[in-house]
Amino acid sequence: MVKKRVHELAKELNIESKEMVNKLHNMGINVKSHMSTLDEKDIVRIREHYLGRKTRAEQAEKNGAAHGAKETGKRGAGQRKRDNHHDRGPGLVDRVPDRPPDRRFTEKPLRGAGGGGRGGAQRHKKQNPPHRNDQPRAAGRGQQTPAPPARQGQQVEKQPAARPAGNIDYTAQRGQQTRPADRYQPAKSNTGGNKQQRPPRPAARGGKDARQILHKDDNSKLKFAQKGKPDQVKAMEKTKAQERVKQVEKHAFKGKGDKDKKDRFQKETYRGNRPEKMVFNKKGGKPVKKKTQPVLVRERKPITIGENITIKSLAEKMAINAAEVIKKLMELGTMATINQEIDSDTATIVANELGYEVNVKVEEDKEALLMQDHEDTPADLEPRPCVVTIMGHVDHGKTSLLDAIRHTNVTASEAGGITQHIGAYQVEHNGKKITFVDTPGHAAFTAMRARGAKVTDIAILVVAADDGVMPQTVEAINHARAAEVPIIVAINKIDKPEADPAKVKRELTEHNLVAEEWGGDTIFVEVSAKNRENLTELLEMILLVAEIGEYKANPNRPARGTVIEAELDKGRGPVATVLVQNGTLRVGNFIIAGVAYGKVRAMMDHAGRRVKKAGPSMPVEVLGFSEVPPAGELFFAVEDEKLGKQIIDERHNKKRELELKATAPRVSLDDLFSQIQDGQVKELSIIIKADVQGSVEAVRQALEQIGTEEVRVNVIHGGVGAITETDIMLASASNAIVIGFNVRPDVNARKAVETEKVDIRLYRVIYDAIEDIKAAMSGLLDPEYKEVVIGRAEVRKTFKVSKVGTIAGSYVTEGKITRDAGVRVIRDGIVIHEGTLDSLKRFKDDVREVAQGYECGMTVEKFNDIREGDQIEAYTVEAVKRELA
Numbered sequence: 043m044v045k046k047r048v049h050e051l052a053k054e055l056n057i058e059s060k061e062m063v064n065k066l067h068n069m070g071i072n073v074k075s076h077m078s079t080l081d082e083k084d085i086v087r088i089r090e091h092y093l094g095r096k097t098r099a100e101q102a103e104k105n106g107a108a109h110g111a112k113e114t115g116k117r118g119a120g121q122r123k124r125d126n127h128h129d130r131g132p133g134l135v136d137r138v139p140d141r142p143p144d145r146r147f148t149e150k151p152l153r154g155a156g157g158g159g160r161g162g163a164q165r166h167k168k169q170n171p172p173h174r175n176d177q178p179r180a181a182g183r184g185q186q187t188p189a190p191p192a193r194q195g196q197q198v199e200k201q202p203a204a205r206p207a208g209n210i211d212y213t214a215q216r217g218q219q220t221r222p223a224d225r226y227q228p229a230k231s232n233t234g235g236n237k238q239q240r241p242p243r244p245a246a247r248g249g250k251d252a253r254q255i256l257h258k259d260d261n262s263k264l265k266f267a268q269k270g271k272p273d274q275v276k277a278m279e280k281t282k283a284q285e286r287v288k289q290v291e292k293h294a295f296k297g298k299g300d301k302d303k304k305d306r307f308q309k310e311t312y313r314g315n316r317p318e319k320m321v322f323n324k325k326g327g328k329p330v331k332k333k334t335q336p337v338l339v340r341e342r343k344p345i346t347i348g349e350n351i352t353i354k355s356l357a358e359k360m361a362i363n364a365a366e367v368i369k370k371l372m373e374l375g376t377m378a379t380i381n382q383e384i385d386s387d388t389a390t391i392v393a394n395e396l397g398y399e400v401n402v403k404v405e406e407d408k409e410a411l412l413m414q415d416h417e418d419t420p421a422d423l424e425p426r427p428c429v430v431t432i433m434g435h436v437d438h439g440k441t442s443l444l445d446a447i448r449h450t451n452v453t454a455s456e457a458g459g460i461t462q463h464i465g466a467y468q469v470e471h472n473g474k475k476i477t478f479v480d481t482p483g484h485a486a487f488t489a490m491r492a493r494g495a496k497v498t499d500i501a502i503l504v505v506a507a508d509d510g511v512m513p514q515t516v517e518a519i520n521h522a523r524a525a526e527v528p529i530i531v532a533i534n535k536i537d538k539p540e541a542d543p544a545k546v547k548r549e550l551t552e553h554n555l556v557a558e559e560w561g562g563d564t565i566f567v568e569v570s571a572k573n574r575e576n577l578t579e580l581l582e583m584i585l586l587v588a589e590i591g592e593y594k595a596n597p598n599r600p601a602r603g604t605v606i607e608a609e610l611d612k613g614r615g616p617v618a619t620v621l622v623q624n625g626t627l628r629v630g631n632f633i634i635a636g637v638a639y640g641k642v643r644a645m646m647d648h649a650g651r652r653v654k655k656a657g658p659s660m661p662v663e664v665l666g667f668s669e670v671p672p673a674g675e676l677f678f679a680v681e682d683e684k685l686g687k688q689i690i691d692e693r694h695n696k697k698r699e700l701e702l703k704a705t706a707p708r709v710s711l712d713d714l715f716s717q718i719q720d721g722q723v724k725e726l727s728i729i730i731k732a733d734v735q736g737s738v739e740a741v742r743q744a745l746e747q748i749g750t751e752e753v754r755v756n757v758i759h760g761g762v763g764a765i766t767e768t769d770i771m772l773a774s775a776s777n778a779i780v781i782g783f784n785v786r787p788d789v790n791a792r793k794a795v796e797t798e799k800v801d802i803r804l805y806r807v808i809y810d811a812i813e814d815i816k817a818a819m820s821g822l823l824d825p826e827y828k829e830v831v832i833g834r835a836e837v838r839k840t841f842k843v844s845k846v847g848t849i850a851g852s853y854v855t856e857g858k859i860t861r862d863a864g865v866r867v868i869r870d871g872i873v874i875h876e877g878t879l880d881s882l883k884r885f886k887d888d889v890r891e892v893a894q895g896y897e898c899g900m901t902v903e904k905f906n907d908i909r910e911g912d913q914i915e916a917y918t919v920e921a922v923k924r925e926l927a
């Protein structure tokens with residue numbers, strides 16, 4: 043007595059368990075759920091119900107035919123296998139779906155030509171492997187049933203009927219087997235074995251047997267085959283095959299509940315080698331041929347590209363997949379990613395390879411057009427006021443002098459108006475104007491110069507007569523020299539009793555500023571800003587130098603100049619003080635500065651008076667910018683507003699690129715040699731900072747001697763103390779490298795290094811520096827190790843412990859301090875000790891590292907002179923991976 047669970051039977055019959063349960067209830071068979079067990083009697087009833095009358099008739103016939111092989115207890119191995127197969131228990135149901143009629147049936151006309159017998163089948167075995175589904179057709183035609191290969195030692199009997207017991211009944215098998223897995227398994231007797239029936243085909247279930255339709259059409263194929271028109275046969279077969287499939291669907295899936303079955307049928311039928319792409323409308327109607335997209339015939343029109351193009355854009359222009367372009371590039375030996383830019387030459391080769399013609403259209407570089415200073419003919423040029431910047435050491439009186447000049451030399455009408463400070467002003471002396479940039483100090487001057495703005499014509503070096511030459515005096519001299527600006531020395535505070543102008547002159551001779559009365563060519567003026575003494579003389583001297591300089595500009599062209607300073611005014615919006623350097627700026631002009639742009643709404647001069655135009659060397663306050671432009675930015679008045687907007691758009695797009703360009707190739711020891719070779723560097727500018735003046739001088743002398751024919755070494759500045767931001771700006775503006783001996787860059791300098799990308803080299807031994815530079819100049823510099831600063835700590839408290847030494851209670855301000863790192867003790871920017879840590883503790887515990895924001899205790903090996911306020915710098919030395927040239 044074989045039993046089955048409801049869901050197993052449902053599965054077998056390819057229906058939903060739920061549907062089956064409902065059906066069972068309707069049939070009066072009492073089941074609780076899909077897990078309920080059905081006895082054999084019920085199974086037979088249900089099968090009969092689902093398989094229909096025709097199938098029953100078939101089965102009855104087959105059962106009758108199989109009687110000779112009725113159950114004798116000697117069931118073959120295959121039989122046992124099948125039984126076991128069905129006794130796998132709940133959950134382990136057969137997942138192989140019923141196979142619907144296969145289009146392969148339809149493609150065997152030539153086999154049939156021989157009568158469908160075994161020989162015929164074998165002749166075409168290669169194209170059409172034997173398929174048991176051929177068998178009913180053969181049997182139906184009253185021909186000999188082709189025998190499947192014998193398996194498991196079973197004897198094969200060819201006679202379709204009256205087989206002895208134990209023999210295999212292929213006829214029965216034909217009627218029931220559909221599972222591919224069982225295709226070559228010996229059949230079993232059906233007696234008492236309804237459970238062993240395979241799920242029938244969907245076609246059979248739906249009513250009319252699909253196979254009948256298929257077989258009918260086979261005859262037509264035979265006709266063609268016999269006529270010996272293989273091509274036509276082939277074509278017809280294909281159409282017929284499709285037709286048959288449609289027929290099957292039409293007849294087999296009439297019922298409302300047949301949709302699922304139909305879907306499965308279609309899935310199976312069209313799996314893999316589908317006769318044609320079919321789609322089915324939602325109502326389950328006839329399959330219709332999907333309107334396939336017509337094959338695009340590529341119109342290989344010439345494509346137009348710019349100087350550079352990304353792979354993606356190139357592919358888009360050719361209307362092909364970017365992968366094709368990348369593949370082609372790889373074939374050509376170039377690896378590129380989809381967003382990578384390639385130049386027009388490469389793009390042309392690739393496009394040609396892919397069958398496209400390319401037109402390269404070099405886009406007009408609007409930015410370059412703008413930047414290009416079209417030559418003014420000498421006839422266009424007119425004298426312009428000189429622009430003066432005041433520099434000097436702290437407290438030597440720069441601001442006092444600027445104020446004194448401003449107040450002394452303003453006209454009576456202006457006097458009341460001088461209430462504001464706009465960053466620059468003009469004074470008039472002997473009918474000639476002088477423009478003073480009101481941002482004193484060489485740092486501001488160099489910062490502007492680093493941005494490419496050359497504003498100043500003349501530098502006034504203020505030196506206090508009571509103080510003499512100080513470090514920043516020297517810096518100022520060097521900055522002015524680096525900018526190739528003439529220097530006038532103003533010895534200030536001569537009103538002071540302790541003033542010693544002669545001492546100042548003497549000291550300055552050491553810096554190659556020699557007074558005329560001492561045989562030199564430097565103009566010295568002794569002034570008192572406090573008493574406004576000798577200011578007129580100073581102005582006269584400025585005019586004299588200006589006369590020599592013959593500063594000229596063309597006022598009859600669109601203005602260009604530099605933003606001196608800018609701010610966001612609450613009431614007026616972005617306000618910029620600009621210095622017109624050439625041309626004339628007018629109210630209503632469209633101007634751009636960086637990514638700021640706008641129409642000049644209003645302009646005010648240094649006295650706050652509204653002006654309609656500003657000529658060369660005139661500083662004016664401008665209203666109308668879209669945003670605050672940065673100080674030092676160049677501004678341009680653009681006649682064509684559209685062009686101006688295009689430039690702004692481009693600038694916005696290329697902002698990052700421009701930023702990179704702004705910090706473009708700086709001279710560096712690493713690539714010095716190649717830069718010399720390329721002719722980019724003819725002079726190596728160096729800034730030296732050291733802990734003592736002696737080192738500065740020693741290095742200066744040594745370096746100036748190692749110049750070669752190709753490159754001259756020029757120490758543009760040397761000084762004592764930490765490397766400052768000003769040093770970096772000078773290096774940036776002058777494309778110099780900075781060399782430090784026992785000094786470190788301060789915080790601001792470190793920040794500036796990052797933005798300005800200046801090469802700083804720090805040494806402890808002068809010899810090393812000289813050797814490095816020599817090697818770099820000859821292309822032999824091959825540093826194998828690089829020092830990496832990993833953190834800094836500030837000593838906040840020290841404790842002296844006997845036998846331990848001085849413990850530095852510190853706070854990690856940057857990065858981290860690690861136990862095994864090298865350390866430097868830095869006091870006032872000067873390295874006073876270099877060594878390793880003896881201990882690193884957090885509270886009482888030894889630790890491997892302490893991160894930023896934490897306190898720690900450190901002792902430095904063999905060094906106890908740590909003081910509060912010292913900086914401890916931790917560093918590691920890393921091997922430099924040299925790239926192959």
Ligand SMILES: Nc1nc2c(ncn2[C@@H]2O[C@H](COP(=O)(O)OP(=O)(O)OP(=O)(O)O)[C@@H](O)[C@H]2O)c(=O)[nH]1
Nearest residue numbers: 435436437438439440441442534535538570571572
């Ligand atoms: N006796 C005397 N004192 C002066 C003279 N010029 C400036 N001072 C004083 O020197 C001090 C510094 O003057 P500033 O004009 O601020 O000097 P500075 O160079 O602009 O200083 P920083 O802006 O800090 O770089 C002030 O107290 C002034 O009053 C002068 O000609 N005679």
